[in-house]
Amino acid sequence: MQSIAAKLIRPLHGVGQSFNYWAFQIGGLCILMARIMVNMLPWRWQFDGPETWRNLYRVGVKSFPIVAVTALLTGAIMVIQSGLYIEQYGAYGLLGWGAGYTILREIGPIMIGLMFSGRVGANNTAELGTMKVTDQIDALRALAIDPIGYLVMPRFLAMIIMMFLLVVVGNFTALVGGAITSQLLLGVNMKLFAWSVITYVFLDDLFHGLIKAVAFGFAIAIISCHFGLNTQGGAVGVGRAVNASVVGSAIAIFVLDYIITFASM
């Protein structure tokens, strides 16, 4: 009798565990966001200058090469993909518009966001997670230093600022990649490509992508810090936290992309 009851209850146990897990993660994300916001109030403003500079360099400057290469290739691929149809209809004047519109509004922020979450977000979670499992976070607290002000705020600011700047640089690099490819593969003059971009792509398209960049930077920062600070269980736990952080960031990027795109229509 008891074993039948146990068998009946087992699936519910799994559901309960899943519910607890998600409630903990969502609650934790909300609490972390609230604590960051409180830290940003003028009378509670607390963050470490040198640590912020260190993070700006680590997050931004070190990510630049990989973002530049990715963006250059993305721009080139966009032109190659659209090249077939452009040649078919002879609409060479629309090549710059097609590439520029999609790069600035969608492909640029999404590609760079995913690269950023894989490189910077994962690194951030691993660093904070290792600090957590080796008691370094507790050591900070024991020294009367708030880990939010000292560790999270610099990372949070650095990730938002650098995500924004990397998308600006990445967009430009992608357009350069597109222009070079259009000249070399399709024989479309770079000046025509640039004219098409300047004429048909509006500032709105650029701002739309930059809003996404800030939103993605915000999400990656919060998610990577949350999973890092809540790491448990040694090296295995750090691996799990990094995995959860990258998956969570990727999902957040697409959900936010959908919401922002929908809201701007």
Place this chain on the structure above:
Amino acid sequence: MIVVDNISKSHLGRPVLENVSIEIPEGTNLGLIGPGGAGKTLLLKIICGLVKPDSGKVTIGGIDVHKLGATQLADLRFRIGMLFQNYALFDFMNVADNIAFPLRQEGTLGELEIAERVKKALHDISLSTIGNRFPNELSGGMKKRVSFARAVIRQPPILFYDDPTAGLDPVISSKIFILLRTMQQERGTTAVTISHDIGGIKEICDFFAMIDRGQIIFHGNRDAIERCEIPLVMQFWRGFSDDDLDG
């Protein structure tokens, strides 16, 4: 005076500490001993406010540690130094910056004075030449000593040491114990020392408590522990095993 009053704490439904009560008079050093996994480190973290207990309270100088706001807790922690069991050195700082970190955060000393203090601290732990190295370049024993220097650099009146001599050779262990004793005598620090080095803590502690499976099974001064007839306490104190400890 530090008072631990009826503290209980569970982890994943399993009780780790059960109704633990201890008093540590001001200016004394309590030696906390017990088997691995008995709950010693957790108790230390609860005492200094890093972990909240499920029930009970901890007061330091009459102030309930777990009822303090963030600012008051930070003020209290400026008066506390803690040496962690697994060093907890900051990976991204070199040794000198690790030791200087508490002083820089306090913000009351200039860089020159901080550098002087760090130099003296490194000399005291016989590691004068490693200031520029990073924690991942050090042996376990060296990390322990650097962690010790960081814990005491602010000269706090309350100190918690979690196994200060684990992984150290007998000469350095003895030197660390002498430093602990000197600090207590010169500055009247109140301390809790977790250690498995019974010979060492015999020399530096005024009171002893033994914790087993989350419960205090002995609390008293040196005479009392010498006369104690609880088998596990006797085995620990005298360093022998004639019985199954798990029994």
